[in-house]
Amino acid sequence: MKTNSILMKNILLFFLFLIPLAVQSQSNNAPSSYDPHEIAITGYLQTQYQRAQSEGISSFSGGDFSKNSRDRFIIRRGRLKIDRVDKYSSIVFQIDATQNGVQLMDAFIQLYQPTSKALIFTAGLFNRPFGHSIVYSSGFRDFPERARMFQTLMPRERDIGAMLSYHPKNIYKFITADLALVSGSGYAARDYDSKKDVIGNIAFKFDSLANKKFHLGFGGSIYKGTVRNDTENYYTFDGNSYISNTNISNVGYNAKRDYFGGNLQLQYDNTFGKTIFKAEYVAGTQPGVAASTSITGPLASQSFSAQPATDLYLRPFMGYYLWFTQQISQTKFTALLAYDVYDPNRKLKESDIGLNNGSTAGDIKYSTLGYGCTYVLNSRVKITLYNEHVVNDPTKLTGYTEDLKDDVFTARLQYRW
Template identity: 75%
Template sequence: QSNNAPSSYDPHEIAITGYLQTQYQRAQSGGINSFSGGDFAKNSKDRFMIRRGRLKIDRADKYSSIVFQIDATQNGVQLMDAFIQLHQPNSKQLMFTAGLFNRPFGYSIVYSSGYRDFPERARVFQTLMPRERDLGAMISFRPDNKAFHFLTAEVAVINGSGHSARDYDSKKDIVGNLGFKFDSLANGKLHLGFGGSIYKGYVRSNTDTLMRSNGNGFIKDGNTSYTDSYAKRDYYGANLQLQYDNPLGSTSFKAEYIGGKQPGVAGSSKLAGPLASQSFSAQPETNLYLREFSGYYLWFSHRISKTKFTALAAYDVYDPNNEVNESEIGAANNNTTSGDIKFSTLGYGMSYLINGRLKLTLYNEHVVNDKTQLPQYLDDIKDDVFTARLQYRW
């Protein structure tokens, strides 16, 4: 289920695996920004689309392997993964990975969308690490020693500009991850995982001014010229996974928190608010806004007894700016914009495993924002999304 691995480490010639997700979606209003498969076209409130069309082409030798992953949708054909992995002949204790791979941060980023119960990753992770991947190199350590086999440690050096760029600045970013996994506790009925991660990165300022929070919005800092200076992009994360097999079925609970500093820009007519705090793949041209953010998700899923049905419930929050109250956003002279608005999403639905390869998911997301003083966000905007998805994975 980790994207940072070949389909199997057993030596094999080319193997092609993959999955296809095709879906119908209906939004509460046309043209909304959405993290459920991307924004809707201007006048469109429903659509058919290929959400993900993945072909993974890999190969494994005794002590090296190679992975290509392609995403083919109506939006085009893109490279998702392309990495070389090295390890000792009889041990995967120490691994070196180089190329384009998933950032080793937390739990949900690296976890394959073909296996996830829920249709999408949480808004906070889509914003901070769009498309999950980056270019660089990684060292992973998982002790062979049975007593410590529960441990995984990873450190990566990456561009920081995502999966489709050759960096736009001269500082590299660092990601570190520590994970603990206990697979069969309580007579094999309880599976437990938890971990913590850090991200230390930088965003180059292209203007001589930084926008700093004063607790009530932003003030211009033009004391010195900040052109070519670097603003900190620091994240801290913690995650927990619990699965309990019980007479009523299999119940799983997953949660992940992330907080830190994200240099973004102002929301504007050219750049919709939810995208103002994203991690950029190219140099942001306008003033950087230094924000302290936080976000999390809670995922609850329950496979009903021995049926093929799984009940799904999720709640996630992303607050790009912890320091400003929603009611003050858009107030005169405090320089806040739609890029500072907090969004919460309550998702619920059901999935049905038609067979081992086919899964039908019906899922509704209720997206909520508090009232602000911005004309377009005087009230909760109507941006709920219903998704009916069919997936084939092999």
Template identity: 70%
Template sequence: MRKLLLFIVMLVPFSVLAQSNNAPSSYAPHEINITGYLQTQFQWAQSAGINSFSGGDFSKNSDSRFMIRRGRLKIDRADKYSSIVFQIDATQNGVNLMDAFIQFHQENTKQFLFTAGLFNRPFGYSIVYSSGYRDFPERARVFQTLMPRERDLGAMISFKPDYKPLSFLTADIAVINGSGLTARDYDSKKDIVASLGFKFDSLSNKKLNLGFGASYYKGYVRSDTETFFVKNGSGFVKDTNPSHVNAYANRDYYGANLQVQYDNSFGTTSFKAEYVAGKQPGIAATADITGPVASTSFSAQPKTDLYLRDFNGYYFWLTQRIGKSKFNALLAYDVYDPNVHVSEKEIGAPNSNTTAGDIKFSTLGYGLTYMVNGRLKFTLYNEHVVNDDTQLPQYTKDIKDDVFTARLQYRW
């Protein structure tokens, strides 16, 4: 908690309210409305077959690819009391369900909103911020690891007062399966997600927009074996006990987010930042399980021994509109450390039980967007990914896993 407070104090600038996925295109009563966006892109990787958080891993013998990153089709309808949202994602990999939820509220106010179905987990800022509006091609590695595909099945209550003294406030609390998009929840416990957000528009002669918030995730991972690997100095020690079978490992996250947008003589400057830390049960990296996958949240019952890791991660996003032009300059930096108790030089040491699942990665991203018109956007973006040296044979030096992306997006 002390780290969260320090982070908030250090970052006092921030942006506009996110374009949330957990809403219809409009709450005004309307019949069927169809919206969506298509992202088609070319990517070049520094090495063939790399693991990547820029649209997924590259094929074994390939260092370049054309792909449909996202092909979203959203259908929604609203009346005086309720709305329904249904969204699919169609790419070269097939068609997947992304959103399917019903919302209802009182006739004359939406300050209390109930949502049920498949929706974005209300944690932090970037998870609920639509990829169709985000300047940067992908979410930070830490959020792709903790909450892959962002969605989960459950129910949520949202509170946004519509009277002035508290109109800056938004609060959400959700109860979800915890297993992501899959309907096959692998345990009897449910996870809880809560967030509190504050938003202030038109400050400083209507040039400044400010937002910040905090989030909490309380979840569990069920053990299917007798062994936990628990922290022991700079490594792990085996804790084997028959009582560990059917026991639950804690999955706890604490988050803080901050955004500022300021209109100035250089154009519009937007700064966004988010920090998250906590406990993330994972597994050991093996020849078949790459390092990044070892700390990814489970969508199915894990059948191997659990590693109990303490993690942290954060990102900084800076966007600068160049004057009154259609160009935006982008700069980003993000870090994900799946095991804060071990330095990279200690990973792979004899008898430490550390693996590639404990390696910290940082990413420096930079690029440019050009808004051709209100619907069409072109993005050029490069990501420089860095990992420190370890004692593991495949990670004795930085992996060559940078990725360049050229993307064309059309939104309707």
């Protein structure tokens, strides 16, 4: 009997270790909880139906549609997160399993002070600590996707490197600061040169002292990095047209990749329901290729790829988003309203794109109006209905002389554990 009792106790403890913790972290750069525990398994599954306005469109709402398809079922995210926390350290490992296969999302180790955990050192693969929405988990975010600007500037959000974070628990607990050194090539590419990128972020969060109903958050971020040029040419914009810079010494030139951002979060817990407003603005210089501002373009030209090298284009970009959510009369319904803009070249008018100035489709500005609602069935299940109206102003480029028919409707079912 004693042996059986011990065995049952061990089995019970084993399953208790596997049960997800009740309070999960809304930050991707943290374990499910910093309370010491052996193994915690958390995650979420997002399965959805989408209908596009046209077949085969390019989309930032879950990826491009297939050539002959405007309707699709996809697994948008299938996250499985495993973490362990002790007095001095923690480890986080997360994968994403969808119809496209299994990908590594997070893999990092954290070291911290055993008492306050105010100072945390993180090393491995983690979300870039830039702004508010990048680190905020997609399992908790009300809107189906991050804004177009962040999907372009920091695709898949992650990078490999090291980070030092400061979040005191004393009188200065309203401050959070991060300083990271990353490879700059993103989570899915090799570190292609000896240069490293630096990311700095500072955030402030305050709650009203009187009734705790009003919450204010704001912060600023900076990204200082480079992208290697592998040809004798690169292009800069002088305010009117692109200028070709040609020299044999441009092979190996490190083009500036600089971002500056600010963000704001407001929340009011009123009698009608929780009201939340969030906004971020980012501007700077983005290296890309002729037809795209994404930095995945020039990475294909590195020595480990069989593709030919491609000239870099340095563009002065600008982007922002405005997110508004309103809980409906203390019910399980929440109304969603969003507007975001990404302008790859803020110094070039849309009506001038396609003229004899070297401009391409990579210079076109897009704005997106999103609206919909969520229904929270319980603490684990959420249903989202959301429509995105995507607009690009007419240009002189063939294929872009009028607004593209690229709106997308999404119906999503999410289960989080």
